[in-house]
Amino acid sequence: MAATPDDSVGAFIPGPRAERPGAPEGALRGLTFAVKDLFDVAGEVTTYGNPDWGRTHGVAPATAPVVTSLLQAGADLVGKTKTVELAYGLTGENVWHGTPLNPAAPDRFPGGSSCGSAAAVSAGLVDFALGSDTGGSVRIPASYCGVFGIRPSWGAVNLAGACALGPSYDTCGWFARRASVLARVGEVVLPADNCGGGGIGLGPLLKVDEAWINADPGTARALGAGMAAVEGVLGRALAIELAPEGLAALYEHFRCAQSEEAWATLGRWVEQAGPAFGPGVKERFAAAKAMDPAKAAAGRAFRRVFTARLRALLAGGAVMVYPTSPAAAPKLGISLEAQNAVREATMGVTAIAGLAGLPEVTLPLGRVDGAPVGLSLVAAPGRDRQLLELAVQVSRGLGLA
Secondary structure (H helix, E strand, O other): OOOOOOOOOOOEOOOOOOOEOOOOOOOOOOOEEEEEOOEOOOOOEOOOOOHHHHHHOOEOOOOOHHHHHHHHOOOEEEEEEOOOHHHOOOOOOOOOOOOOOOOOOOOEOOOOOOHHHHHHHHOOOOOEEEEEEOOOOOHHHHHHHOOEEEEOOOOOOOOOOEOOOOOOOOEEEEEEOOHHHHHHHHHHHOOOOOOOOOOOOOOOEEEEHHHHHHOOHHHHHHOHHHHHHHHHHHOOOEEEOOOOOOHHHHHHHHHHHHHHHHHHHHHHHHHHHOOOOOOOHHHHHHHHHOOOHHHHHHHHHHHHHHHHHHHHHHOOOOEEEEEOOOOOOOEOOOOHHHHHHHHHHHHHHHHHHHHHOOOEEEEEEEEEOOEEEEEEEEOOOOOHHHHHHHHHHHHHHOOOO
């Protein structure tokens, strides 16, 4: 069993660590990992980032299968990491457990809701860490904290034993400091890709104009070298217009449909337990409860059309590329109104993969005013391993593999 790391950035939940040794042999032997505190570990209480959730739920009777798979592959579990309450937020703030420090930009938010996992990896406390991604909660903290992250194809990784937020959007993702480690974890938890062909088997490269225009100019400039590295592997990018409706429409349809799911999933508990929520979370659940069914239905209808559009576009192996987040992490202490503005601009982009159930890998390939920004690669569902291999090849050329 690996030594327990000192929590220099407040990444782990308060209290004794949930530690479990990995098997003596396996593909991940010698690596350490942490899991976001919405994955069950037998004998531990899953708090889901909120004291009232922990109070109203007993110890987990079994460990989540994805965690078990990692242990059986030889990795050592060294603790559970902080999350935004009920995974409903993108900044990483938690007033009950404390907001983790962003090791790559200490004056900025770490990103959420998988904030603790991203911070633990960025600080070098673990080799990799599990998170969950519904609306961007692996991709955004990875971009903010300067690490690699993956949101797999929807349904690719078993979510039994994990707390739900929006079941038709929820995915289990993970973080690592090196692309090779990100890929090694994928070899353990991902199914075989559902496509033929040797090598990477991906291309052409599609530059999504809307997402680049949505990004701050500094972000687009900072990712220039990374973009060139991707083109060095897949060839010159073709510019496309993906969403003539506009990214704001993507965000609105995602928000309405996913909010309805969030209330259907967690509303009964919220009503019965009457939990105390921190700033922003209370308002998001109130909005979810009040969601107009007609708007949610429109969101679901749009999702079906958009998914068909993207899957046809990517079916032959094409890869989309764009900034993971439009800007670096917001500064600590900004107003709730400013946070919501960042959330809307960001989720218009993260909704692309979220709505269509696509795999997305983010690579830490730029910095703006000293803070990290990520570059995303997105492929068709079931091409997760190919996408990870592509990330390794791109990163190898930049010395990050």
